[in-house]
């Protein structure tokens with residue numbers, strides 16, 4: 036189903052298995068199967084099986100990271116293939132915490148995204164500039180380097196499973212949401228990199244999205260939804276975001 040809007044939770048390293056299962060079960064009970072709003076949750080790896088069984092098929096369950104090879108001498112890695120076997124449908128690739136705390140380069144992230152797209156899974160490919168890069172006028176160059184390898188190397192079929200999340204690093208977990216004009220400029224720039232005649236993949240915004248700012252962000256025509264960290268951790272705030280998405284879908 037083509038969705039008009041995407042609401043994806045990144046639970047990072049929060050919750051025990053039981054807490055994650057309870058939250059997704061509560062949340063799944065209000066998600067409407069027939070709506071145009073795609074709802075996804077990425078819990079920690081070990082919570083995925085329980086979240087899948089509690090999701091009532093209304094919430095897509097994905098991973099925050101994965102390796103694209105089916106198997107190999109890769110100590111500590113989890114194969115996207117195994118996640119797919121479990122029933123996970125998407126993987127977040129290149130989140131800024133992976134890039135900045137775990138040293139993931141553009142090359143590594145591109146291999147990850149391209150390899151996982153090849154498996155037929157959906158990928159939420161995260162991009163965004165640091166505050167210093169923005170200050171130096173490098174935002175577009177940074178975005179180009181993070182996105183162009185994907186747009187130019189993935190096949191048309193694979194690109195149907197791609198979702199881009201524009202997340203300025205300085206807005207993630209800081210409470211400092213980007214200005215509407217900054218979000219719109221970045222989204223328009225990403226669309227300008229897209230050269231194919233088919234519609235550009237959905238571009239979400241991420242970075243301190245909350246129920247009190249989501250409506251105005253969703254009003255930006257180029258924004259197709261959000262990748263949400265902090266505000267996805269309680270039933271109250273995530274369900275409020277979902278209601279806003281439903282009203283504006």
Ligand code: PGA
Nearest residue numbers: 207208242243263264265
């Ligand atoms: P935040 O996180 O909503 O807490 O800023 C967003 C993210 O990390 O994707």
